Amino acid sequence: MESRENLEEKYREALSNYLKEQTEQALYQGQKYSRKTIEHKISPEEIISFHKSTLMDTYEDLPDEVLHSLDFLLEVMMGYGIAYREHQNLKHLQQELKSEIEIAANVQHTLLGTNIPKVKDLEIGAISVPARHMNGDYYHFVQDENQCVGVAIADVIGKGIPAALCMSMIKYAMDSLPDHRHFPKSVLESLNRVVERNVDPSMFITMFYGLFDPETHIFSYASAGHEPGFYYDADKKEFTDLTAKGLLLGVEKKTQYEQYEKYVAPGDMIVLMSDGVTECRTSEGFIERKTLIEFIEKNMHLSAQEMVNNIYKQLEKMQHFQLRDDFTLIILKRNV
Amino acid sequence: MNIMIDVKDIDSKATVKVKGEIDAYTAPKLRETLFPLSEQQNVHMVVDLSEVSYMDSTGLGVFVGLFKSVRSHDGEFRLVGLSERLRRLFDITGLADIIDINSNAEGGVK
Numbered sequence: 001m002e003s004r005e006n007l008e009e010k011y012r013e014a015l016s017n018y019l020k021e022q023t024e025q026a027l028y029q030g031q032k033y034s035r036k037t038i039e040h041k042i043s044p045e046e047i048i049s050f051h052k053s054t055l056m057d058t059y060e061d062l063p064d065e066v067l068h069s070l071d072f073l074l075e076v077m078m079g080y081g082i083a084y085r086e087h088q089n090l091k092h093l094q095q096e097l098k099s100e101i102e103i104a105a106n107v108q109h110t111l112l113g114t115n116i117p118k119v120k121d122l123e124i125g126a127i128s129v130p131a132r133h134m135n136g137d138y139y140h141f142v143q144d145e146n147q148c149v150g151v152a153i154a155d156v157i158g159k160g161i162p163a164a165l166c167m168s169m170i171k172y173a174m175d176s177l178p179d180h181r182h183f184p185k186s187v188l189e190s191l192n193r194v195v196e197r198n199v200d201p202s203m204f205i206t207m208f209y210g211l212f213d214p215e216t217h218i219f220s221y222a223s224a225g226h227e228p229g230f231y232y233d234a235d236k237k238e239f240t241d242l243t244a245k246g247l248l249l250g251v252e253k254k255t256q257y258e259q260y261e262k263y264v265a266p267g268d269m270i271v272l273m274s275d276g277v278t279e280c281r282t283s284e285g286f287i288e289r290k291t292l293i294e295f296i297e298k299n300m301h302l303s304a305q306e307m308v309n310n311i312y313k314q315l316e317k318m319q320h321f322q323l324r325d326d327f328t329l330i331i332l333k334r335n336v
Numbered sequence: 337m338n339i340m341i342d343v344k345d346i347d348s349k350a351t352v353k354v355k356g357e358i359d360a361y362t363a364p365k366l367r368e369t370l371f372p373l374s375e376q377q378n379v380h381m382v383v384d385l386s387e388v389s390y391m392d393s394t395g396l397g398v399f400v401g402l403f404k405s406v407r408s409h410d411g412e413f414r415l416v417g418l419s420e421r422l423r424r425l426f427d428i429t430g431l432a433d434i435i436d437i438n439s440n441a442e443g444g445v446k
Contacts, residue, residue: 157397204397206429225429247430251400275393325392 007040011050016058041088043081048074101161105133108164112171117143120214121266121335124151125304127312128274128328136163137274137326140174142182147214150182153226153330154207155274157248166203170195184209184222185259188246192224192257195250205249208272212332217264219332222257224249227275230293234267234336239293242270266336271296274328296331304331338362341369348379348411355387358395367398374402379411386417396425403435414439 014033018026037047052070055062112135116124128137136156143149154170156163173194177187187209195205208229210221223244231242246257264270295314299307308329315327339362342353350373358366374381381402385391399415406413414436418426426432 155393157393204400206393225431227428245430247433248400251404251431252434 004040004042007036007042008050008053010036011047012054012057015051015054019058041085043084044077045074045081048077101133104161104164105130105135108134108168111168112138112140114140117141117149119143119149119212120147121217122149122212122214123304123333123335124149124330125306125308125333126328126330127308128326129312130326134161134164135326136167137328138167138170139272139328139330140171142174144182148182149212149214150184150187151210151212151272151330151332152187152207153272153274153328154205155226155326155328157204157206162200162203166199166205169198170205170207182211183259184211184220185257188222188224188249188257189255192249192255193253196253199250204251206275207249208244210270210272210332212264217334218261219264219270220259220261222246222259224255224257227273229273230269230271230289230296231262232269232271232296233265234269235265239296241289242272264334266334268334269296269300270332272330272332274326304333307331339365341366343369343373345373348376350374350376350379350381351384352382353384353387357389358391358398360392360394363394363398366395367401370398370402371405374405374411374413375409376411377409379406379409381406381411382414382416384417385415385419385422388419388422391422391425393425396429396431399435400431412436 011033014026014029017029020026048070052067052074055070056067116126124141126139126141128135128139130137138152138154138156140152141149142152152174154167156166170191173191174187177190188207191205191207199205205224206226207224208221208226209223210219212219221242221244223246225246225248226244228244229242230239232239244258244260247255292311295311296307299310302310308331311329312327339354339356339358342355344351350370352370352373354366356362370381370383373379383399383402388395403413415426416437416439418437423432423437426435426437431437
């Protein structure tokens with residue numbers, strides 16, 4: 001590594017060469033030198049003082065005005081020097097924050113992790129991709145002692161770290177629900193009370209909660225302002241909106257949710273998503289729900305997991321690989 | 337991504353016109369501009385969204401926050417000029433049942 005004295009010497013050499021002969025080559029030395037000064041954190045005012053001492057050593061009869069002007073320039077450049085050092089410090093801090101956020105994202109991933117359960121007669125596929133480091137979307141599966149499987153999909157209004165922190169709270173609240181109370185309506189009603197009490201008044205959560213009973217093949221569900229999913233009727237070969245009315249979590253303390261039921265026939269499908277899926281923006285505008293249905297149809301021959309993976313890849317491509325919002329897609333498919 | 341917020345605030349009657357996009361980047365500005373207005377006692381706040389070309393759920397969060405703040409100060413809060421897409425957003429989230437989004441821009445403002 002080169003020392004400072006060494007760099008002063010280098011400057012002297014490069015400048016003298018250029019003063020002797022104004023060639024491209026000599027000028028290029030200056031360019032190379034400037035990269036080296038950045039590497040060694042030499043400030044702009046130091047370079048001017050190198051310049052001045054080189055001139056003084058080279059020319060004995062240098063007019064005082066030139067020297068004074070260099071002192072003046074040095075003073076002016078001081079501000080840049082300070083700004084440069086600040087910039088360096090910020091760069092360093094940013095690096096630190098970045099790695100901290102990466103660690104937080106990993107912690108979140110572990111905290112919110114959920115396993116896709118094995119359910120009789122039901123195939124499940126799920127994917128969730130954050131737009132930035134941390135995910136404000138959340139999905140969760142629970143299986144109770146009667147083998148009924150509960151599926152939750154939620155989206156915090158807001159993005160990034162605050163949203164992600166909020167999700168951890170939801171997960172905790174869901175884990176502490178009593179085992180016998182996984183009816184969609186009561187799940188949403190108790191979570192609503194938790195969110196209303198605990199979260200910042202401008203932060204809200206949309207959630208869809210469904211419960212599939214593998215014995216009766218009934219899917220019961222309720223929604224708190226969540227983007228409606230689709231229901232695929234294999235017999236009619238037809239998609240319909242899985243509409244459920246209900247207010248966002250955290251707005252009104254005493255919100256009651258309506259619970260709906262559907263008999264799931266062999267080959268039928270339930271598609272759940274976050275609004276990141278329908279808010280995908282392409283150069284031609286938003287993705288219509290119709291387009292999404294076309295994507296689903298195109299992949300219908302695949303397994304549920306392959307379906308969600310493929311649909312995600314296709315939507316990502318349409319948006320030129322730039323997600324604007326967190327993206328979550330879940331498909332439940334009753335085996336034929 | 338840009339937003340323009342036009343505010344007329346006379347005797348606790350706040351008429352607001354928003355132009356542009358409301359998303360994670362512009363929502364903080366919207367919140368900062370409108371929140372102080374919503375904290376006046378008995379405020380009547382009308383927000384015209386007819387020139388909003390895009391709004392995501394972050395924007396929704398701002399309006400719910402405003403609505404709650406206005407309500408806690410015994411005021412009235414209305415949104416007017418919603419496009420089909422915006423209307424759908426308020427319908428899905430159940431907010432259309434608690435926030436007035438159906439009156440027209442002229443009614444009762446002047």
